[in-house]
Amino acid sequence: MPELPEMETYKRLLSERVIGKNITAVEVTREKTVNVPVDQFIKEVQGCSITAIERRAKFLVFKLNSGKRLLVHLMLGGVMYVASEDDDIDRTKQVTLSFGGTRLFFIGLRLGYLHLLTDGQLEETFEDLGPEPTDPSFTVNRFLSLMEKKRGALKTTLVNQKFLAGIGNLYSDEICFHAKLLPKRQSNDLSEQEKTTLYNSIQTVLARGIQLGGYMDVPVYKGDQLTGSYNHHCFVYDLEGQPCQRCGQPIIKDEISSRKTFYCNGCQK
Numbered sequence: 001m002p003e004l005p006e007m008e009t010y011k012r013l014l015s016e017r018v019i020g021k022n023i024t025a026v027e028v029t030r031e032k033t034v035n036v037p038v039d040q041f042i043k044e045v046q047g048c049s050i051t052a053i054e055r056r057a058k059f060l061v062f063k064l065n066s067g068k069r070l071l072v073h074l075m076l077g078g079v080m081y082v083a084s085e086d087d088d089i090d091r092t093k094q095v096t097l098s099f100g101g102t103r104l105f106f107i108g109l110r111l112g113y114l115h116l117l118t119d120g121q122l123e124e125t126f127e128d129l130g131p132e133p134t135d136p137s138f139t140v141n142r143f144l145s146l147m148e149k150k151r152g153a154l155k156t157t158l159v160n161q162k163f164l165a166g167i168g169n170l171y172s173d174e175i176c177f178h179a180k181l182l183p184k185r186q187s188n189d190l191s192e193q194e195k196t197t198l199y200n201s202i203q204t205v206l207a208r209g210i211q212l213g214g215y216m217d218v219p220v221y222k223g224d225q226l227t228g229s230y231n232h233h234c235f236v237y238d239l240e241g242q243p244c245q246r247c248g249q250p251i252i253k254d255e256i257s258s259r260k261t262f263y264c265n266g267c268q269k
């Protein structure tokens with residue numbers, strides 16, 4: 001499932017391609033993907049333009065000039081793709097937004113969705129989310145105070161969207177590796193120094209993920225060289241049996257709270 005760096009990559013690449021453009025046509029081929037009757041969805045979205053694209057947690061918000069918002073969550077398997085006039089992608093599209101010849105496809109939204117919301121409804125959707133780890137207001141002191149009340153395995157803590165927004169299965173393992181901490185460690189057993197290291201690792205790993213264009217394996221547009229580069233730069237995730245780049249011991253695959261987890265027993269404590 002796409003996490004913070006993947007959605008940041010979408011935000012950046014989609015912003016360059018669709019902001020300020022008029023939505024000339026809307027096609028919905030799967031009713032369940034949207035939250036209102038298809039007729040109403042088309043009526044309210046067609047003719048609008050997108051004024052901004054924002055990210056919160058693993059969500060992307062398309063701001064429409066009408067004041068309404070389009071909220072997308074890709075969940076497992078969802079992707080977005082921008083096709084120019086002479087381009088297409090051989091996948092079933094659940095929703096297509098056309099901007100003249102340019103089309104934005106929403107693909108693989110089986111569990112994912114595209115909802116048309118008011119600002120108030122959007123706020124409600126976001127009200128239980130924890131802070132954004134890459135926001136300047138998320139300081140080390142704020143992190144330390146949040147960690148004070150935290151119980152349970154480190155892995156479970158990091159992927160908890162009410163604790164921190166945007167981190168999922170892949171980056172939680174990469175963050176633990178970077179911090180040299182075992183994901184099964186109990187959050188409340190970490191020393192102050194370890195928690196500070198963990199905070200720094202969250203910042204470093206997410207920034208690196210964003211810089212490398214995340215791990216999505218479908219490009220955002222034809223010729224996109226950025227998206228997915230992180231796939232080739234993972235240290236532990238999906239690398240069971242491979243030698244650890246830091247100490248050479250084989251990476252271990254484990255399960256924590258029924259989530260697959262990868263780590264190195266040699267250099268993570």
Ligand SMILES: [Zn+2]
Binds near residue numbers: 244248264265266267
């Ligand atoms: Zn190691």
